[in-house]
Amino acid sequence: MNRLKRFCLITYGLAGVLCLCALALPWVGPFKSQAAALMQNRIYFTIIQAALAITGLGAIVTLLRGLLTPRQSKVIVIDETDEDSISVSAAAITSQARHIVEDHGALDTDKVTVSTKRRGLSVDVRVKPQYTVNVVDEGRSLRDDLEMGLSYLCGDKVKHINIEFMEPDPIVAAQDVSIELLEMPQTTYEPAILTPAPSTEAATSTDAFTAEVPAEADDTTESHVDEGEAEKQ
Numbered sequence: 001m002n003r004l005k006r007f008c009l010i011t012y013g014l015a016g017v018l019c020l021c022a023l024a025l026p027w028v029g030p031f032k033s034q035a036a037a038l039m040q041n042r043i044y045f046t047i048i049q050a051a052l053a054i055t056g057l058g059a060i061v062t063l064l065r066g067l068l069t070p071r072q073s074k075v076i077v078i079d080e081t082d083e084d085s086i087s088v089s090a091a092a093i094t095s096q097a098r099h100i101v102e103d104h105g106a107l108d109t110d111k112v113t114v115s116t117k118r119r120g121l122s123v124d125v126r127v128k129p130q131y132t133v134n135v136v137d138e139g140r141s142l143r144d145d146l147e148m149g150l151s152y153l154c155g156d157k158v159k160h161i162n163i164e165f166m167e168p169d170p171i172v173a174a175q176d177v178s179i180e181l182l183e184m185p186q187t188t189y190e191p192a193i194l195t196p197a198p199s200t201e202a203a204t205s206t207d208a209f210t211a212e213v214p215a216e217a218d219d220t221t222e223s224h225v226d227e228g229e230a231e232k233q
Helices: 003-024 032-038 042-068 090-104 135-154 172-183 200-232
Strands: 075-080 085-089 107-116 121-129 158-165
Touching: 003 042, 075 090, 085 090, 090 107, 090 121, 090 135, 121 135, 135 158
Parallel strands: 121 158
Antiparallel strands: 075 085, 107 121
């Protein structure tokens, strides 16, 4: 927005607020009588008339601009004859500009805006550098690439190319991850050697065998003693 438009908007807004207050205070508020008495003052009444004229003129200009301003077209006519025409959509131009920025290598696309003006197309591109770059050299190189790449699609319809460099995304997290990976201790894998556990059934059978042997020996000795006593008798 240039200075003239800004000045007109500020003047229009102040005049509207002054008219609203001057016309409302005699009817609403605690100072009704004082506001009504001010209307009898010639200088005050002249100021109110001037503010009212500015407000009315601004309202008429705003209404005409809203009615007569052409709608932003989503299709741009590149070439036309009596019966045929060649047109390109704004989405296709935006996609082409994104591809050109991504193919540039050092920049990422943040936003691309295509607007139609009386003299031709205006392309606004917001980019984020992937690393520290020379903004002047990269900006000129990217502008040349955009002019050449968009000329294949739009011909000479592109009149303005605006490139804005934005703040890059933080890369601290990626550095921290790499540092943690480097500081992790290196461990070697040693396969475990499995030894078979003794069977419980074999152990119990062995215990039972060892426990029964003395019992059989005692029985045999007792039988021999009984036989010897019987022979003596």
